[in-house]
Amino acid sequence: xxxxxxxxxxxxxxxxxxxxxxxxxxxxxxxxxxxxxxxxxxxxxxxxxxxxxxxxxxxxxxxxxxxxxxxxxxxxxxxxxxxxxxxxxxxxxxxxxxxxxxxxxxxxxxxxxxxxxxxxxxxxxxxxxxxxxxxxxxxxxxxxxxxxxxxxxxxxxxxxxxxxxxxxxxxxxxxxxxxxxxxxxxxxxxxxxxxxxxxxxxxxxxxxxxxxxxxxxxxxxxxxxxxxxxxxxxxxxxxxxxxxxxxxxxxxxxxxxxxxxxxxxxxxxxxxxxxxxxxxxxxxxxxxxxxxxxxxxxxxxxxxxxxxxxxxxxxxxxxxxxxxxxxxxxxxxxxxxxxxxxxxxxxxxxxxxxxxxxxxxxxxxxxxxxxxxxxxxxxxxxxxxxxxxxxxxxxxxxxxxxxxxxxxxxxxxxxxxxxxxxxxxxxxxxxxxxxxxxxxxxxxxxxxxxxxxxxxxxxxxxxxxxxxxxxxxxxxxxxxxxxxxxxxxxxxxxxxxxxxxxxxx
Amino acid sequence: xxxxxxxxxxxxxxxxxxxxxxxxxxxxxxxxxxxxxxxxxxxxxxxxxxxxxxxxxxxxxxxxxxxxxxxxxxxxxxxxxxxxxxxxxxxxxxxxxxxxxxxxxxxxxxxxxxxxxxxxxxxxxxxxxxxxxxxxxxxxxxxxxxxxxxxxxxxxxxxxxxxxxxxxxxxxxxxxxxxxxxxxxxxxxxxxxxxxxxxxxxxxxxxxxxxxxxxxxxxxxxxxxxxxxxxxxxxxxxxxxxxxxxxxxxxxxxxxxxxxxxxxxxxxxxxxxxxxxxxxxxxxxxxxxxxxxxxxxxxxxxxxxxxxxxxxxxxxxxxxxxxxxxxxxxxxxxxxxxxxxxxxxxxxxxxxxxxxxxxxxxxxxxxxxxxxxxxxxxxxxxxxxx
Ligand SMILES: Cc1cc2nc3c(=O)[nH]c(=O)nc-3n(C[C@H](O)[C@H](O)[C@H](O)COP(=O)(O)OP(=O)(O)OC[C@H]3O[C@@H](n4cnc5c(N)ncnc54)[C@H](O)[C@@H]3O)c2cc1C
Ligand code: FES
Numbered sequence: 093x094x095x096x097x098x099x100x101x102x103x104x105x106x107x108x109x110x111x112x113x114x115x116x117x118x119x120x121x122x123x124x125x126x127x128x129x130x131x132x133x134x135x136x137x138x139x140x141x142x143x144x145x146x147x148x149x150x151x152x153x154x155x156x157x158x159x160x161x162x163x164x165x166x167x168x169x170x171x172x173x174x175x176x177x178x179x180x181x182x183x184x185x186x187x188x189x190x191x192x193x194x195x196x197x198x199x200x201x202x203x204x205x206x207x208x209x210x211x212x213x214x215x216x217x218x219x220x221x222x223x224x225x226x227x228x229x230x231x232x233x234x235x236x237x238x239x240x241x242x243x244x245x246x247x248x249x250x251x252x253x254x255x256x257x258x259x260x261x262x263x264x265x266x267x268x269x270x271x272x273x274x275x276x277x278x279x280x281x282x283x284x285x286x287x288x289x290x291x292x293x294x295x296x297x298x299x300x301x302x303x304x305x306x307x308x309x310x311x312x313x314x315x316x317x318x319x320x321x322x323x324x325x326x327x328x329x330x331x332x333x334x335x336x337x338x339x340x341x342x343x344x345x346x347x348x349x350x351x352x353x354x355x356x357x358x359x360x361x362x363x364x365x366x367x368x369x370x371x372x373x374x375x376x377x378x379x380x381x382x383x384x385x386x387x388x389x390x391x392x393x394x395x396x397x398x399x400x401x402x403x404x405x406x407x408x409x410x411x412x413x414x415x416x417x418x419x420x421x422x423x424x425x426x427x428x429x430x431x432x433x434x435x436x437x438x439x440x441x442x443x444x445x446x447x448x449x450x451x452x453x454x455x456x457x458x459x460x461x462x463x464x465x466x467x468x469x470x471x472x473x474x475x476x477x478x479x480x481x482x483x484x485x486x487x488x489x490x491x492x493x494x495x496x497x498x499x500x501x502x503x504x505x506x507x508x509x510x511x512x513x514x515x516x517x518x519x520x521x522x523x524x525x526x527x528x529x530x531x532x533x534x535x536x537x538x539x540x541x542x543x544x545x546x547x548x549x550x551x552x553x554x555x556x557x558x559x560x561x562x563x564x565x566x567x568x569x570x571x572x573x574x575x576x577x578x579x580x581x582x583x584x585x586x587x588x589x590x591x592x593x594x595x596x597x
Numbered sequence: 598x599x600x601x602x603x604x605x606x607x608x609x610x611x612x613x614x615x616x617x618x619x620x621x622x623x624x625x626x627x628x629x630x631x632x633x634x635x636x637x638x639x640x641x642x643x644x645x646x647x648x649x650x651x652x653x654x655x656x657x658x659x660x661x662x663x664x665x666x667x668x669x670x671x672x673x674x675x676x677x678x679x680x681x682x683x684x685x686x687x688x689x690x691x692x693x694x695x696x697x698x699x700x701x702x703x704x705x706x707x708x709x710x711x712x713x714x715x716x717x718x719x720x721x722x723x724x725x726x727x728x729x730x731x732x733x734x735x736x737x738x739x740x741x742x743x744x745x746x747x748x749x750x751x752x753x754x755x756x757x758x759x760x761x762x763x764x765x766x767x768x769x770x771x772x773x774x775x776x777x778x779x780x781x782x783x784x785x786x787x788x789x790x791x792x793x794x795x796x797x798x799x800x801x802x803x804x805x806x807x808x809x810x811x812x813x814x815x816x817x818x819x820x821x822x823x824x825x826x827x828x829x830x831x832x833x834x835x836x837x838x839x840x841x842x843x844x845x846x847x848x849x850x851x852x853x854x855x856x857x858x859x860x861x862x863x864x865x866x867x868x869x870x871x872x873x874x875x876x877x878x879x880x881x882x883x884x885x886x887x888x889x890x891x892x893x894x895x896x897x898x899x900x901x902x903x904x905x906x907x908x909x910x911x912x913x914x915x916x917x918x919x920x921x922x923x924x925x926x927x928x929x930x931x932x933x934x935x936x937x938x939x940x941x942x943x944x945x946x947x948x949x950x951x952x953x954x955x956x957x958x959x960x961x962x963x964x965x966x967x968x969x970x971x972x973x974x975x976x977x978x979x980x981x982x983x
Pocket of ligand 1: 920
């Protein structure tokens, strides 16, 4: 008799949703978390009168109550939909490059087509066609492609996934070039590249197309109380179902027997036996450090060589003593840059030179509860790899952080003048901060670099140890929607196998 | 032998697969990465520090500076104004108290903690009266957000200190001097009597050496014949010394009563809250006087705390839950013991708990029953998840 049917390591999005699904599916589950709070990235913290969302900018894939989409179904099955309040955002994003363009896209496919067709009338047809393509590629990616792959028949794949076959693994840049003439139009429609962490010429089109469509058709959402509310709700659901949780309790080793998992040892030395382990820690940590016999994961480590450490972020969490209106903000999500060239912007993520592009998210536009009346919370972020921080000596760390924050503020003030004078509270998160709280190599926030070679349709699954499963951004796409879904999917596959075994016995 | 991969019909699939093969050539298996991550985090934000008391400096009759060094080598850097939480065992109880670092961040060989003995205190008398050189102590790494933030604090800084609240101030002053920062710093320091002034000589030296610094001493219970400023640090005194206030940033660190009083006085001067930074200083001294405490509950009321799956004990409504847990042999992570850092977060499964305004709870924590145990008061029998 094992202590638990399953042990989940890490209470991030993937770990939480896996734990809830397993426990609700009837498996006695232990959830281990090294911090004192569930959520991983999906958390918030309080300074003075303000509560700061750490990571969630816009939640995709939810759909409306009337037209629920995939993620709402997942939340329903996890028992959390009624435990949180979702707030619909009415704008997709504002895209502003001073002297070039300043445009706000509404949160609907028809609205996007209309807004962009007014701005770029000569390309109106192409805009419509492009958005149509985003829609079909989304449907193919989620429905037709998995079915076709299961069929094993290349003709089925060709027939049922025509658009994916043609465009899915092309670079977003190539597809944009095929559809559009204006480089400004391409830049505006490609605005979300930052959410995937790769510039358009390295980002598979299906990633951007799906993201754009998912936000436009299923709406971008905020959560009242931030993503922490959802993390707390998931934990509540887990406890209600009878799950066991330990906080301040990191997993130290995954123990194996005969090539399959047998137990987990915690940092406090307790050993809990089990047959299934879901690790929400990075694959790098799971296979290289947690696994008691790393030689079991030889394949996985060979596979690592074909991957590159993903990007992290540099974030300013700010409490401002003014309203969004005072700052002239209509949309919560503002992509701000001094050039439309995403490649140049991306290049700056590898060092400390002045950033050229950033994201200013003002949560108070939709959610008035995170700041006192008349005030706002905002997060100002740019992409940055962890690597440049490796060469910063500990005693230089603070000065480096403040100096880079100055540059980021200066960049954003090109579009939101003088917001600095409104700063009442500010906290800075660097890639090292992300590393500390997420325990990911390089502070990576979306897993490995999500290039075309990283795409799920290109990769084969590596599963070196029986009963050891990964759930999170390291085995699929990073971001909120993908990781919630990944956790639920891993749990579903474990439960499926368990039930077949149970029936056979 | 498997046949052709059906995915080859996808444009770009074969190219991506051969790209993967190329990447393997100059890729790595990240085998050394977990250790690097751990080392990096530990250098900046170690969870615990092993410390040895290398010296005990007598500052005043009631105050000692404990000079702490690391037997493991260097100490992590900190920002002047930050604190560490010092773990101690007093009368068999494992507990801790936060103390600001009073030495300069540039002195990487040691941290100085300057501790003033509190009359009714549990830990400070032990630290002041019993700690000798050679003693081993454990602490958290440096933490807290009470420091000079170059982004929005400006260049004209005022620090209102009371008693041991001068500890973070002198660290800031030493830091500004070492880095030659282009700021002005006015320390207004309240003490009871002149023999109560901590760092008196050091402050005089610093003031002589540096133009950026002004120190004003204020005595609340002056000895006969004291010539300088006396009384409390109130609105009139602040306005008198600091006008114009409109571009200044004010730091406030003193005993709880002083923080409350001076906070209100600052408001009278018209100083916006935005430019006033008040350091935390423990749980409220009288929680029953706070808004929301029910009239029907006395601080002495006996309540039972059940720690889910582990046991239960008796305590009183007026004792912070964290203290009660520690007295009864339970350990909960903690650092600020003032409601701010959230490390002592626990879930209340049943019963009623009072959280004063010190508890910087997340919105959803309130909804799902999480409290900060260092400033949580059980008003009824409760069950918690630890
Ligand atoms: C960030 C930070 C930095 C600090 N820096 C310094 C510093 O540099 N130097 C320094 O000397 N101090 C500093 N302090 C204060 C220090 O942490 C201790 O609070 C102080 O030493 C008193 O500890 P104690 O154990 O002696 O007193 P405690 O036993 O904690 O008692 C303190 C007061 O609270 C009252 N009290 C005790 N228990 C209860 C209860 N159950 N209910 C209500 N009231 C109670 C006591 O009667 C007493 O008046 C700092 C505090 C913080 C939060
Ligand atoms: S110890 Fe910091 S909030 Fe309780």
